[in-house]
Amino acid sequence: MTLPDANTLLHELDERGYARLPGLLSVSECETLISAYSDDHRYRSVISMERYRFGRGEYKYFAYPLPDSVERLRQGLYPSLANVANIWSERLGQNANWPDRLNDLTSACHAAGQTRPTPLILKYQPGDYNCLHQDLYGEIHFPLQVILGLSAPGEDYDGGELVLVEQRPRQQSRPIVIQPALGEGIVIPVKDRPVTSKRGWSRNQMRHGVSAVQRGQRFTLGIIFHDAR
Helix, strand or coil: CCCCCHHHHHHHHHHHCCEEECCCCCHHHHHHHHHHHHCHHHEEEEEECCCCCCEECEEEEECCCCCHHHHHHHHHHHHHHHHHHHHHHHHCCCCCCCCCCHHHHHHHHHHCCCCECCCEEEEECCCCEEEEECCCCCCCCCCEEEEEECCCECCCEEECCEEEEEECCCCCCEEEEECCCECCEEEEECCEEEEEECCEEEEEEEEEEECCEEEECEEEEEECCCCEC
């Protein structure tokens, strides 16, 4: 797994509100995660989106210990993202000092009562969608997350675009539509991001969701770095 440096990630996030990380997972790794979706022993909970009015479709939160590929992604992605997160904190005048190691963030989460793992797999079929939301889960929420495509758009499914909506003060909201490629990761803000303004840096709220799948099955992997209550 080859990652761009923090400056490159920061530039893409500043320019677009997201960053693309191609080739994070191989085809075989994607297939392995999809084939294990029916093995409920790997997961701590199963969520029906329709039941909770989150949309339509289903997702499952992994239990600890995480699958090797998921743990490798979390550990490998975190340091570069933590560098960006600390720059964001400085821009916004926050006291947050995100640790260099994911294990230290996990320890802080557990000390705050956030002990449940948050990486998840989402399954969408025709007509399924995900309403706009933010993945916070507790008082401690690391400001960046990664969404990985496990299915090939145009081959395995049609529709099902990742949708970001950026709420801009005194302006209309900005929609962003992204289609993750097979094995590609998309880095997005969890809650908000710093943007330049006449008074320096301000905060734009962001939410994300998924448009309706038109054909086939769409699987994605969500990598969230803070644990949940």
